[in-house]
Every structure is written in C-alpha cells, then in structure tokens.
Amino acid sequence: MPAFDLPAVCGFSITNVCNGACDFYGFARDKTLTGPARYTDAGAYSRALPILHRRRIRYLTLQGGEPQVHLEVVRLVSQTVAAGISCALITNGWFLSRYVKLLATAGLCQLIVSLDSDDRAQHKRNRGLDGLDGRFGRRHRPGAHLRPASPSLGSRQPPRRLWRLAEYVAAPEIR
Numbered sequence: 427m428p429a430f431d432l433p434a435v436c437g438f439s440i441t442n443v444c445n446g447a448c449d450f451y452g453f454a455r456d457k458t459l460t461g462p463a464r465y466t467d468a469g470a471y472s473r474a475l476p477i478l479h480r481r482r483i484r485y486l487t488l489q490g491g492e493p494q495v496h497l498e499v500v501r502l503v504s505q506t507v508a509a510g511i512s513c514a515l516i517t518n519g520w521f522l523s524r525y526v527k528l529l530a531t532a533g534l535c536q537l538i539v540s541l542d543s544d545d546r547a548q549h550k551r552n553r554g555l556d557g558l559d560g561r562f563g564r565r566h567r568p569g570a571h572l573r574p575a576s577p578s579l580g581s582r583q584p585p586r587r588l589w590r591l592a593e594y595v596a597a598p599e600i601r
C-alpha cells in the first residue's frame with residue numbers, strides 16, 4: 427500500500443469560556459462549567475507548535491468557547507503563523523470590532539463566523555447576544571485581507587436558504 431504524506435488539520439480549543447448563551451452549547455455563559463475557566467497558556471502553546479508542525483499539522487483552527495475572550499488570541503494567531511501553520515478562527519462574531527484588524531495583521535488566513543439561522547431574529551434568540559446581528563455589517567479593517575469562507579451553521583439549513591444566509595454575513599470587512 428502506498429504511503430500518503432498529507433498535511434493534517436487540527437482544531438484547538440483555546441478556552442472553555444463563551445460570552446454567548448446558546449442552548450445547544452456546553453460552554454455557554456449561562457451554563458455551569460464542569461471546572462474552572464481555562465485559557466491556553468501562550469508560552470506552552472508556542473512550545474507545542476513545533477511538535478504539531480513535525481506531525482504535519484499545516485492548518486489549525488482556533489476555537490473555544492469563544493476564542494476572542496482569550497486575552498492573547500492575537501498572539502496565538504501570530505505564533506501559529508510563525509510556526510509555518512495556516513491559522514483560522516471560528517467565532518460568534520461579537521468581538522470582531524475589537525480584534526479583526528489585529529487578527530488579520532497577525533496572519534489569520536480564515537475567519538469563520540458561526541451562525542445558527544438565516545433569520546436574524548432567530549439567530550439572536552439562539553445566541554443570546556443582543557445586538558449581534560447589527561455587528562456583521564460594520565467596517566472594521568480596511569486594507570486587511572482574509573479569505574472568504576462558508577459560514578458555519580449551528581443548525582442545519584435547507585440549501586435554498588443559503589443565499590439568504592450568505593447575504594446576512596456578507597459584511598464588507600470579511601468579503
């Protein structure tokens with residue numbers, strides 16, 4: 427049998443804390459954590475990256491909880507990219523106004539915004555983040571370049587609704 431030497435993918439949860447209140451999500455702010463709040467130590471993470479690279483990890487997605495509640499999320503992205511690993515981040519979008527320009531400058535290659543519905547009102551109810559729907563259309567990072575990607579859906583959507591969903595998230599800052 428031939429040996430395949432393919433690059434690998436890694437999903438890395440950098441915190442178990444989330445600012446959202448999603449009913450379907452175990453890390454939601456209104457649920458009791460099974461232990462203390464945890465945040466990945468940036469020093470330990472930096473030491474782990476060469477090991478991941480040696481094991482052919484070439485694409486890493488930072489996730490959580492909500493990764494943007496981690497105070498060193500930009501540093502983690504920068505360290506990942508410096509290790510020769512492409513870095514993506516999956517987020518509920520709440521903190522994009524604070525971080526998106528910094529994340530792009532740090533080398534983030536893909537930003538994935540998790541959505542629960544193509545309907546703004548339903549998405550708002552699902553997330554428990556009042557005002558989240560209004561944040562997607564703001565301009566945050568002129569000149570930064572992130573590759574557009576498909577939105578991540580917390581619930582299954584019929585294909586005919588995907589166009590409406592794409593219009594919902596097609597904010598100028600992530601096109």
